[in-house]
Amino acid sequence: MSIDWHYPRHDLTERVIEAFDKRVSNTLTLFAPRRMGKTEFVLHDLIPAAEKRGFVPVYASFWDNRDDPTSSLLHAINAALAQRSWWKRATNRIAGAQLKVKAGADGVEAGMSVTASQPVAPTPSSLDELRDQFAELLQRHDRILLCLDEAQHLATSQAFENLVFFLRTLLDRNFNKIYVMYTGSSRDGLRKLFSRRKAALFQSSSQIELPDLGAGFVEHMRNCFKQATGREFSYSEGQRAFALLHYVPREFRSVIEKMILTGADDILNEAAVANDDQLEDSGYPILWKSLKAIDQGLLIWIASGNAALYQDPCKEFLADRLGVDSVETHTIQNAINRLRGEYLSLVSHGTYEFEDARFRDWVVMHCEE
């Protein structure tokens, strides 16, 4: 008997489908940091449930091919049109992507791009093709659920502007037929996409949070582990281990997988080890090296709990690090623009926070002077 490791998020699924069904909203945005279960929710909860209610799903992840979101979208729509078990293909692709990440010699995190490759703008013919494919799908079906995963990525390059514009026009013209679920790992990146003057894609989108998984998830994993091994860990130890792993489901699953493979049974110990390993294998050192010196300086400044980025203490700190006489305000502004959306998020006027709390911890630990 195969074990179903997926822990269903019934409440959230119902809430989203109801909102679409009753037309409370036809555009929703789901935010949560990386590895918290957004993609899992969309692929394993939302889409199967939506299909049962007559929606035709289209799923595209803009992190599949970071340089070329147009072709990700084209793949997605072609898969939906081909109606060949698109769901299986989508989930296979996800599984493949995770394997690649795990096997990567440098251990670079999936969510962090360190290579500076060229973003590809959509060509007129690829936009024509997209338009035709959507037209065909719209002709065949009344309710399309368009899931755009890691949507904030569309705001990371000027090259994607025409694709955003295309999407906006498509959605405006077909608002009664296309329901959109945006998901994103960067609050700031999503906001950027929202507020674009030329192509304000999200104008009417309501934001929802992905709730933290809790007791039900731990209990589900406990049962799966028991089925898989005949061994057990106590519920309270499971809870404490999950807390130790910052309630990140992916980390919890990895710990359990390791326990199955190695025969270890002290989940608390395994979680503590995983926590240390995670920091070590995070790819942060490589990522760090890929950043400009001024960007590094700003990250250290912010990670150490400082604000007031344009004032003298910060400027002096940066100048000192860079070994120059002074640093101009616009140089800091440019650095912030590079870091926003990818590493930093604006939380309130002039105050920034790390998108990835672990990266902040790493910066604090490794760059203390």
Ligand SMILES: Nc1ncnc2c1ncn2[C@@H]1O[C@H](COP(=O)(O)OP(=O)(O)O)[C@@H](O)[C@H]1O
């Ligand atoms: N509801 C869930 N049930 C079981 N495992 C989950 C669940 N949500 C997340 N996970 C685990 O966490 C991993 C990361 O989830 P994912 O959806 O890829 O995160 P995100 O898209 O937010 O970065 C999954 O591959 C899975 O192992």
Ligand SMILES: [Mg+2]
């Ligand atoms: Mg994801």
